[in-house]
Amino acid sequence: MSLNGQQIKQIIFKIAQMIDENKMYLTELDAAIGDGDHGINMSKGFQAVIDKIKDDNGDNIGDMLKKVSMALIANVGGASGPLYGTAFMKAGMWVGNRREISIEDYYNMLLEALNGIKARGRASIGEKTMVDSLEPAINELKVSIDNKFNELECLEKMVNSAKLGMENTKNIVATKGRASYLGERSIGHLDPGAVSCYLILKTIFEEVKKIKG
Amino acid sequence: MKKVINNPNYVVEEMINGLIKAYPEYLKRVDNYNVIVRKSAPNKKVALVSGGGSGHEPAHAGYVGYGMLDAAVLGEVFTSPTPDQIYEAIKAVDAGDGVLLIIKNYTGDVMNFEITKEMAEMEGIKVESVIVNDDVAVENSLYTAGRRGIAGTVFVHKIAGAMAEEGASLEEVKRVAQKVINNVRSMGMALTPCTVPAAGKPNFTLQEDEMEIGMGIHGEPGTHREKIKPADEIVEHMLNKIFDDMPLSENDDVAVMVNGLSGTPLMELYIVNNKVNDVLKSKGVNVYRTYVGEYMTSLEMAGFSISILKLDEELKRLLDAKANTVAFKVL
Numbered sequence: 001m002s003l004n005g006q007q008i009k010q011i012i013f014k015i016a017q018m019i020d021e022n023k024m025y026l027t028e029l030d031a032a033i034g035d036g037d038h039g040i041n042m043s044k045g046f047q048a049v050i051d052k053i054k055d056d057n058g059d060n061i062g063d064m065l066k067k068v069s070m071a072l073i074a075n076v077g078g079a080s081g082p083l084y085g086t087a088f089m090k091a092g093m094w095v096g097n098r099r100e101i102s103i104e105d106y107y108n109m110l111l112e113a114l115n116g117i118k119a120r121g122r123a124s125i126g127e128k129t130m131v132d133s134l135e136p137a138i139n140e141l142k143v144s145i146d147n148k149f150n151e152l153e154c155l156e157k158m159v160n161s162a163k164l165g166m167e168n169t170k171n172i173v174a175t176k177g178r179a180s181y182l183g184e185r186s187i188g189h190l191d192p193g194a195v196s197c198y199l200i201l202k203t204i205f206e207e208v209k210k211i212k213g
Numbered sequence: 214m215k216k217v218i219n220n221p222n223y224v225v226e227e228m229i230n231g232l233i234k235a236y237p238e239y240l241k242r243v244d245n246y247n248v249i250v251r252k253s254a255p256n257k258k259v260a261l262v263s264g265g266g267s268g269h270e271p272a273h274a275g276y277v278g279y280g281m282l283d284a285a286v287l288g289e290v291f292t293s294p295t296p297d298q299i300y301e302a303i304k305a306v307d308a309g310d311g312v313l314l315i316i317k318n319y320t321g322d323v324m325n326f327e328i329t330k331e332m333a334e335m336e337g338i339k340v341e342s343v344i345v346n347d348d349v350a351v352e353n354s355l356y357t358a359g360r361r362g363i364a365g366t367v368f369v370h371k372i373a374g375a376m377a378e379e380g381a382s383l384e385e386v387k388r389v390a391q392k393v394i395n396n397v398r399s400m401g402m403a404l405t406p407c408t409v410p411a412a413g414k415p416n417f418t419l420q421e422d423e424m425e426i427g428m429g430i431h432g433e434p435g436t437h438r439e440k441i442k443p444a445d446e447i448v449e450h451m452l453n454k455i456f457d458d459m460p461l462s463e464n465d466d467v468a469v470m471v472n473g474l475s476g477t478p479l480m481e482l483y484i485v486n487n488k489v490n491d492v493l494k495s496k497g498v499n500v501y502r503t504y505v506g507e508y509m510t511s512l513e514m515a516g517f518s519i520s521i522l523k524l525d526e527e528l529k530r531l532l533d534a535k536a537n538t539v540a541f542k543v544l
Contacts, residue, residue, distance in 0.1 A: 035291065035431065036412065073328065074297045077288065081295060082324035120324055177320045180357035181433045 003208070004100045005058025011207045012053065012068060016046035018203045019196070029192040033179040038080060038192040045076030045084070061101065065092030079177060080193060083117050083130065090116035103151045110138050121176060128174040128186060130193035137162035137201055152212060155205040159198075166190065166198040214408040214415065221410035225267045225287055232274060236539050239278050247287040247294065248302040249274040254283055259377040259386045260306035263315040263370060264299065265322055266291040268409070269430060272509040275540030276367065281374035282315075282538075290409050290512070291431045293321035299329040303338060311339035311383030313390060315369055317362025318346040341383055343390045345369055347399040347520060349458045350427025350435050361429050364472040364509040365397035365520045368532075371541060375534035389531065393522065398459045400451040401518035402435070403428040405476055407511055426450065430474070430511040430518075444481065448488040451519055459523065463497030466524040468532060470504045476515030479506070485517055502532060508540070 003011075019026075019042050026039030052071040056064045065088050073085030091109035095101060101109070114134050123129045125136075140161035144154035169191040174180045179191070218224055225247060232249070233242050240249050254260070263273045264286030273285040283306040288294035303312050312333070316326045326342060333340045347365030351357055373390035381389075403425050406415035416432040419425060424447070427435025436454075461467065471486045473479070486505050493500050501524055509518075524532065536543045 035416075037292070041292075074295050077292045077295055077325075078321040079293075079324055082321075082328050085328070120327075121320070175356055175358075177358055178433060181351060181361075181429070183352070183356065185434070 002100045002102055003106075003211070005056075005061045005064060007058075007211055008061060008101070009053060009056060009058045009064065010211075011204055013050060014207050015200055015203050016050050018199060019043050019046045022196075022199060026192050026196055029190055029195055033174065033182055033186050033189045034192060035078075035178055037078065038196065041076045041078055041080060042084075042196060045072045045081060048072075048075035059099065060097050061099070062092045062096045065089070065095065068092070079121070080196075083121055083193070086116040086120045087113035103145060103154055107138070107141050107145060110134070110141065114138055123176050126172060127176045128169050128172040128179060128191045128194070129176050130191070130197040132169050132172065132191065133162040133166040133194040133198045133201070136165040137198075152205075152209055155208055159202050159205045162198045162201045166194045169194045214413065216408070216410060218410055221413070224410050225289055228267065228270070229274075229287060232539075239537075239539055240274065243301055243305050246298055246301045248284055248298060248305060249277055249287065250284045250302070250305050251277055251279075251282075254306065254308075256308055257310060258283075258308055258380065259310045259383045260284070260303075260308060260312045261315060261370070261374055261377055261386070262286065262299070262302050262306060262312055263366070264288065264294050264302065265317050265319070266293060266431070268407075268512045269509050271507070271540035272367065273370070276370045276374075276538050278536070278538030280378050280534060280536030280538070280543070281370045281541060290411065293319065293325045296325050296329040296332060299326060300332055303329065303333050303340065307338050311341065313373060313377070313383060313386050314340060314342035315366065315373065315390065316342055316344045317366055318344045318359050319361060320358050339383060341387045343369065343373075343387060343394060345394055347394070347397045348427075348429065349398050349400050349454050350429070361433065363399045363401060363430050363520075364470055364518045365394075365399045365522065367470065367508045367541065368397050368468065368520065368522045369393045371536060372528055372531040374536065375531040378534065389527065393528065396459070396523040396528070397520060398455045399470075399518050399520040400454050401428055401430065401474070401516060402426045402447060402451065403432070403474065403511075403514055403516035404441070405513075405515040406432055407476075407514040409512070424516075427454075428516065430509060432511070432514070444484045445488045448485055448519070449492060452489065452492050452521075455519065455521055459521070461493075461496060461498050461521075461523065464499065466499045466501045466529065467493065468502045468504070468522040468524055469493070469500055470508060470518075470520040470522075471506075472509055472518045472520065473507045474514040474516040474518070475507055475510035476513050477517050482506070482517055485519070489519055501529060
């Protein structure tokens with residue numbers, strides 16, 4: 001799909017806008033099983049991201065993603081800051097000084113991000129976390145790339161898979177994070193991290209579609 | 214909820230300034246950071262850094278001083294501090310002998326402190342960490358994020374702090390901190406919720422005649438709710454949960470902490486302690502030291518926690534060593 005740094009920067013801005021629009025929704029989801037600040041904190045973090053990269057010319061994608069990471073780590077707080085921060089850090093480290101990324105690069109960046117999140121949170125699939133939307137999405141992306149679907153189809157399938165994974169968190173008993181103290185009582189609620197993760201992937205797809213369509 | 218504040222967004226900032234103005238002989242602030250350090254610390258010594266969300270005063274800034282912590286990092290109310298803040302604390306107190314991070318076991322705290330530990334190691338600072346998880350109300354880590362760190366953390370500050378003050382190595386200070394963690398158990402209960410200033414409404418509701426047993430210091434769910442009972446019955450139930458997890462034998466020595474969450478008067482804490490002491494005595498357990506007061510609060514929540522620390526000769530010596538901080542003194 002070959003996205004350059006400027007295009008990636010625009011996508012990140014869109015993500016920030018989307019998170020802000022969903023601030024209350026994410027916070028309400030979090031209030032049900034967590035401490036009720038996910039949307040507020042994420043929005044604060046992504047506003048800091050905008051400040052941090054607004055003057056970045058996008059020539060060095062890795063550096064720009066590292067800036068995103070640091071802004072999230074320092075401004076989101078809670079567990080989401082370190083987790084999303086780690087995700088962007090790992091993606092940035094993988095991409096290095098490439099000036100554009102292909103769909104295969106994007107897959108590798110996501111995979112690095114996923115592994116970073118799993119290590120940082122000591123989490124695996126089925127624990128009612130963001131891993132439950134991210135991991136199936138990445139697996140689906142890989143299969144689609146291997147099957148030589150066109151890039152937009154690959155991304156669309158990825159998002160659909162993330163959505164299913166996100167919806168399935170309703171049926172899972174939380175064993176990680178604050179929701180785990182609820183045990184069985186966490187059933188019936190979506191995991192706010194899985195939702196924000198799905199929304200981010202969806203925004204990426206929609207923006208790439210606009211750029212390429 | 215009525216509160217004596219100016220603006221919910223500035224509660225931490227204004228609290229820090231007020232605290233420093235009250236105790237300039239003990240504490241100073243690292244400029245532009247929510248980090249409080251000792252006014253004066255020896256040049257050569259392992260440094261202890263703790264911290265977490267605000268709203269648990271006097272924890273942790275009240276334990277900064279001789280024989281306990283070297284720095285406390287203050288997050289927003291009930292929110293972990295971020296790595297940039299923790300990193301500043303580490304840099305401010307590292308004297309070249311290494312830094313021990315004392316972390317309470319909450320997902321956010323653990324991640325933020327661990328990221329910082331990696332950052333500091335990359336800069337060549339020797340950093341170790343321990344994770345306090347004394348709350349027996351939580352099922353084990355197979356099913357949850359693990360037991361929470363509550364008032365037992367103060368014993369870790371006290372004993373590891375004394376060890377560091379003696380000039381012990383980072384490895385030794387970490388060993389004794391872990392020994393405290395292995396031997397301390399706590400359990401809490403709540404009568405009323407509390408209100409995070411920025412949220413503006415209580416974090417849960419309890420009926421007038423109800424209590425929640427096992428509630429965490431941020432209002433996390435406990436083991437169950439029931440009708441309020443006499444203090445002695447509540448204490449017996451809570452101690453049994455602790456004994457189930459950490460059996461005590463005749464002639465064991467323990468330290469007891471009866472900790473108020475801030476909305477429960479000292480009178481009631483002494484009533485609690487009266488029963489705690491009787492139960493321990495009836496089991497033939499020696500109560501070596503007792504601490505009754507507000508050590509780790511939860512905003513204006515009413516309720517208390519009981520912590521029991523099993524002692525050996527080393528822990529007794531370090532518990533009794535001199536400490537001079539705002540909220541904990543052994544003179």
